[in-house]
Amino acid sequence: MYGTVVVENLTKTYYTKQRKGLFKSEPRNVEALKGVSLDVKEGEIFGLLGPNGAGKTTLIKILSTLLLPTTGSARLNGYDVVTDDNAVRATVGCMLMGDRGLYWKLTGRENLLYFGALYHYSPADRKRRAQEVIDMLDLGDLADRSVETYSSGQKMKLAFGKALINDAPLLILDEPTNTLDVPSASELRAIVRQKNQQEGKTVIYTTHIMAEAETLCERVAIIDYGQMLASGKVAELKSSLGREHVTRIAGVIPAKAVEAVKKLPAVSQATLGSVDGMAELTVMSHNGTDTLARLIETLGQVGATIQKITPQDVTLEDVFIAKTGRTLAENTAVDTGAKK
Amino acid sequence: MSAITLPNRTPGKPGPAALISAMFATVRARLLIVSRYKGQLLNEIVTPIVLAAMPILLGRATAGDRASEVFLANTGTANYVGFMLIGSAVFVIVSNAFWHVANWLRWEMETGTLESIYLTPTHRVFVAAGTGIYSTSRSTVGAFVAYLIGSAIMGINPFQGDLLIAFLFILFGLIPLFGMTLLYGALVLKLKEANAMLNLMQWVVNFLMGVFFPITVMPAAAQFIAKLFPPTWMTNGVRSAMLGVGYFFNEWYFDLAVLWFFMLAAPMLGVWAFKKVENSVRRNEGVGQF
Ligand SMILES: Nc1ncnc2c1ncn2[C@@H]1O[C@H](COP(=O)(O)OP(=O)(O)OP(=O)(O)O)[C@@H](O)[C@H]1O
Ligand SMILES: [Mg+2]
Numbered sequence: 001m002y003g004t005v006v007v008e009n010l011t012k013t014y015y016t017k018q019r020k021g022l023f024k025s026e027p028r029n030v031e032a033l034k035g036v037s038l039d040v041k042e043g044e045i046f047g048l049l050g051p052n053g054a055g056k057t058t059l060i061k062i063l064s065t066l067l068l069p070t071t072g073s074a075r076l077n078g079y080d081v082v083t084d085d086n087a088v089r090a091t092v093g094c095m096l097m098g099d100r101g102l103y104w105k106l107t108g109r110e111n112l113l114y115f116g117a118l119y120h121y122s123p124a125d126r127k128r129r130a131q132e133v134i135d136m137l138d139l140g141d142l143a144d145r146s147v148e149t150y151s152s153g154q155k156m157k158l159a160f161g162k163a164l165i166n167d168a169p170l171l172i173l174d175e176p177t178n179t180l181d182v183p184s185a186s187e188l189r190a191i192v193r194q195k196n197q198q199e200g201k202t203v204i205y206t207t208h209i210m211a212e213a214e215t216l217c218e219r220v221a222i223i224d225y226g227q228m229l230a231s232g233k234v235a236e237l238k239s240s241l242g243r244e245h246v247t248r249i250a251g252v253i254p255a256k257a258v259e260a261v262k263k264l265p266a267v268s269q270a271t272l273g274s275v276d277g278m279a280e281l282t283v284m285s286h287n288g289t290d291t292l293a294r295l296i297e298t299l300g301q302v303g304a305t306i307q308k309i310t311p312q313d314v315t316l317e318d319v320f321i322a323k324t325g326r327t328l329a330e331n332t333a334v335d336t337g338a339k340k
Numbered sequence: 341m342s343a344i345t346l347p348n349r350t351p352g353k354p355g356p357a358a359l360i361s362a363m364f365a366t367v368r369a370r371l372l373i374v375s376r377y378k379g380q381l382l383n384e385i386v387t388p389i390v391l392a393a394m395p396i397l398l399g400r401a402t403a404g405d406r407a408s409e410v411f412l413a414n415t416g417t418a419n420y421v422g423f424m425l426i427g428s429a430v431f432v433i434v435s436n437a438f439w440h441v442a443n444w445l446r447w448e449m450e451t452g453t454l455e456s457i458y459l460t461p462t463h464r465v466f467v468a469a470g471t472g473i474y475s476t477s478r479s480t481v482g483a484f485v486a487y488l489i490g491s492a493i494m495g496i497n498p499f500q501g502d503l504l505i506a507f508l509f510i511l512f513g514l515i516p517l518f519g520m521t522l523l524y525g526a527l528v529l530k531l532k533e534a535n536a537m538l539n540l541m542q543w544v545v546n547f548l549m550g551v552f553f554p555i556t557v558m559p560a561a562a563q564f565i566a567k568l569f570p571p572t573w574m575t576n577g578v579r580s581a582m583l584g585v586g587y588f589f590n591e592w593y594f595d596l597a598v599l600w601f602f603m604l605a606a607p608m609l610g611v612w613a614f615k616k617v618e619n620s621v622r623r624n625e626g627v628g629q630f
Contacts, residue, residue: 015624061626061628065458066455066458066459066626067623067626068619086353086461089352089461090461091351096455097455097628100451100452101452101453101455102456103373103451104451105377110372113365114366114368114369115456115460117361117362117462118362118365118457118460118461120354120361120362120462122361146376
């Protein structure tokens with residue numbers, strides 16, 4: 001039971017008001033989750049992948065008992081999130097909203113001790129566990145400095161330490177690398193992997209960065225508009241795209257190129273994004289070389305200037321594109337105006 | 341199954357000792373945090389003196405030498421300086437005790453730590469109680485020091501009458517206040533807003549509990565409402581014990597019994613309402629958004 005998550009048909013609707021000027025407002029419902037089911041097994045790192053606004057945080061908040069579901073059920077470590085919420089809290093370690101969950105006026109150690117108390121460790125055990133976490137994360141001298149003096153990478157590390165304080169078999173991490181630079185992010189991922197491999201902890205890890213999910217997770221679920229688009233082993237998801245070829249074309253590419261390229265018989269999907277300020281067209285097609293010539297010709301006709309063509313391996317991002325016709329960088333939902 | 345050990349045998353069902361320990365860890369955390377913001381205690385000592393000085397000086401200015409005579413006729417004590425110093429000192433304790441859960445919730449919402457607390461198996465009521473113990477002790481010490489300094493400045497004897505009974509009224513008065521502060525905290529949890537209401541309520545409380553005047557000079561309806569409010573009994577009890585203004589039910593133990601009743605009823609009502617609001621908030625947007 002420990003280290004498992006079973007989610008069945010979970011839905012969540014937020015009831016909010018759409019403001020119309022100073023005094024007027026009308027009710028507006030946001031269906032953040034529309035029937036999500038998951039089955040996370042003991043000892044795996046499970047990725048929840050989706051663009052901004054997909055519903056990842058909403059799902060995580062229900063799993064961590066911060067929110068009640070509208071319908072459906074979820075069991076973590078065998079405990080139901082609605083009827084057994086305290087047992088769920090005691091047996092899950094969470095890192096939500098990154099470093100905002102810490103007391104910045106306290107030192108790292110004081111934070112860990114306080115949360116240790118809230119997880120009902122005896123004073124002696126609290127001290128021991130806090131020291132363990134400090135050693136584990138190599139916090140060293142930092143531990144006795146107030147959190148406000150930490151760099152953002154150090155704060156995130158401590159926030160992760162807080163998730164470890166109750167030594168739970170299941171860790172829930174909501175975009176833990178969100179504000180981190182590349183080296184700090186990979187350091188944190190390495191620690192997550194280590195906790196998983198050495199201590200057998202099950203991890204649920206949300207991200208909107210495909211590459212991150214690919215390097216870290218065994219299985220992923222892709223979620224968009226509150227629905228699961230696909231889930232499974234990373235390799236399986238990729239091979240589900242079958243014989244598809246992925247070609248990335250960078251340069252000066254007008255928007256109308258997308259429609260033109262999609263009309264080509266072998267092309268199944270085309271999306272336009274941008275990388276480092278340069279437009280990048282991602283094209284999926286059934287046969288590579290034959291189509292390439294026609295692609296170049298078509299792009300010439302719409303006035304595009306091609307600077308680089310890269311045939312590529314299929315990535316999780318391509319899986320997302322194949323399912324939605326959008327890149328991950330595009331936001332899912334229209335902003336509801338909800339203040340976060 | 342892997343070699344993972346869980347922190348407690350029955351997860352999420354802590355015994356009373358664990359809860360009390362979490363409560364005092366909160367007191368400690370709060371102390372540590374506030375010790376890193378300067379100037380708080382000073383503020384709490386100066387406020388009641390200034391608060392009391394205004395009506396005292398107003399009294400002198402308008403009624404001149406006859407101030408104490410008029411006051412005696414209306415209240416049963418000529419010691420209007422003591423009356424107001426006690427009133428404002430108790431007011432500081434009461435208002436602090438009354439708002440602390442709301443203030444605490446607001447503060448944790450804004451810093452983002454409220455969700456962290458909700459992630460743990462310690463019920464928020466115990467964290468609130470820890471916060472309450474800390475902030476009430478602090479304001480009680482502040483109010484007492486203010487009362488001593490104020491008495492010295494105004495030239496009255498601070499130790500008069502039955503001090504033990506006065507102390508009992510303060511002690512018994514604080515527990516129903518915890519219930520009321522939970523009610524108010526529940527409101528803040530729902531509305532995600534504290535300031536406008538806090539300011540309004542501050543003056544309503546001030547008026548009802550009779551900080552600067554005996555409630556007997558108020559209209560009957562207002563007196564009735566005031567008596568539904570535990571701090572009114574608390575203030576009057578302290579004044580009666582020290583200055584002999586007279587208990588509402590003639591004997592001190594009757595008045596104290598009324599506080600006893602509040603002491604049982606108010607926290608039950610408070611905890612019930614707080615849990616109810618918590619669930620309704622969790623059913624919708626959650627406690628983290630504001
Ligand atoms: N309190 C709320 N009231 C109304 N709508 C909300 C509320 N919280 C979230 N939403 C909406 O629910 C949807 C899902 O939001 P959620 O935060 O779960 O997305 P996410 O996948 O975590 O996105 P991100 O990657 O940006 O963190 C969004 O459309 C969001 O605007
Ligand atoms: Mg999110």
